[in-house]
Amino acid sequence: MISKRVAIVESIVDRTNGLDDIRVNLNGDIQRAYNYSKMTGDVNIGDEVVLNTTAVELSLGTGGYHFIIANLNNLESNLTEGGHIMKLRYTPFQVKVDSVEEQESPYHDNIENFSSLDNMPVVVGTLHSMLTPFVASYKKNNPNKKLVYIMTDGAALPIFLSKNVSTLKEKGLIDNTITIGNAFGADYDCINIYTALITAKEVLKADAVFVSMGPGIAGTGTKYGFTGIEQGPILDAIKKLGGFPIAIPRISFADKRDRHRGISHHSLTVFKDIVNVDVNIPITTYDEEKLSLIKEQIINNKLKDKHNVVYIKNDNTQNDLNHFGLKVRSMGRNYEQDKEFFDAASSAAYYLMEVCDERRRKDHKQ
Structure with missing residues (x-):
């Protein structure tokens, strides 16, 4: 279901509001990848990263990019510290958020x-x-x-x-x-x-x-x-x-x-x-x-x-x-x-x- 490869961060083209547009060296081939820094942490040139390469291998148009699953040199994420509601529930990528409806929420x-x-x-x-x-x-x-x-x-x-x-x-x-x-x-x-x-x-x-x-x-x-x-x-x-x-x-x-x-x-x-x-x-x-x-x-x-x-x-x-x-x-x-x-x-x-x-x-x- 998921194709995964290991690559090295070659360059960081842009950092925009939680999304890093980067280039990775994948077995000698320079390819584009995205990193959600709030999920998978900050990346730096030279970091070893695990990629989800599924969409590119399927030649998808929409969503046809590599995405970083994990940065082996930085396993910390930057998501909110509060909250008890899970999104992407019961998957390896589940994240907690501070939902408006929660009992502890001011709203x-x-x-x-x-x-x-x-x-x-x-x-x-x-x-x-x-x-x-x-x-x-x-x-x-x-x-x-x-x-x-x-x-x-x-x-x-x-x-x-x-x-x-x-x-x-x-x-x-x-x-x-x-x-x-x-x-x-x-x-x-x-x-x-x-x-x-x-x-x-x-x-x-x-x-x-x-x-x-x-x-x-x-x-x-x-x-x-x-x-x-x-x-x-x-x-x-x-x-x-x-x-x-x-x-x-x-x-x-x-x-x-x-x-x-x-x-x-x-x-x-x-x-x-x-x-x-x-x-x-x-x-x-x-x-x-x-x-x-x-x-x-x-x-x-x-x-x-x-x-x-x-x-x-x-x-x-x-x-x-x-x-x-x-x-x-x-x-x-x-x-x-x-x-x-x-x-x-x-x-x-x-x-x-x-x-x-x-x-x-x-x-x-x-």
Whole structure:
């Protein structure tokens, strides 16, 4: 199941917020590897390290890197000293975190005494690459509002892997982060999506929340076999707790696979068959030919019978990204190569601002 090799650290290219980008000498061949310093300790040139080489040997695209399992010259980690909740449970890599829900947590009573999200807007994406365009558009227009990012365990588990999160936090565009399930390493750790949403409202006083998995996604080409299916249960949880659920549809006209053309089969499956509640789905008004296909998909799947589908005019995505000096990439494509994908995430921010400001929120309460 796991391929392991021993290598020597040749150079350290970058150290960024818990993630070391290094080069290792593996039997005379210089290769790239990542070290999660908070898990496996600091590395130095010349250290002997044990690598997980599985993904590279499988020639994987997403996640196709070597990862350090252990540094034989430094066995100490840098994770938090407190906490009793385990993540990566019952594996050789299990780590303890200081979870918000714990009895000893200063926030325990906030969780215990929770009553409602009070219509707090929560935007749910399916790919990590949706985060940056959404954040750029939201924060450009709402620089003083508090935005919280909840990272699920649908893909990468350590939040340290996300350079998007690191960049957005450095620029002050994400105010706080939360990791849930077996994901870990955020400003706050929670056991599940319910307590994470409660933490965002009751502890962090968020004005808006964005939820998605970290970098990476698993797909099989089957109807239900993809990790982005988590969008459905998350939207259900938001509604159950009294929040205002907004779903970003996965839209592309650059993807060569027919099942991802227009509204992806991933989104259609979630909206039609998985989510149990009515949600808000903003659709960008693309050019006539592309929008015609999208409208046909909406009609054929009867999405308007179940959800609030709203068309949003949005030509601002690129300007919003440029305003903060942000670059985006998804499935190897940048904004110019797949603008409809990134516009969909940005339009969710504009929809949120349209319906969820203080003046109009009450009109949308259930």
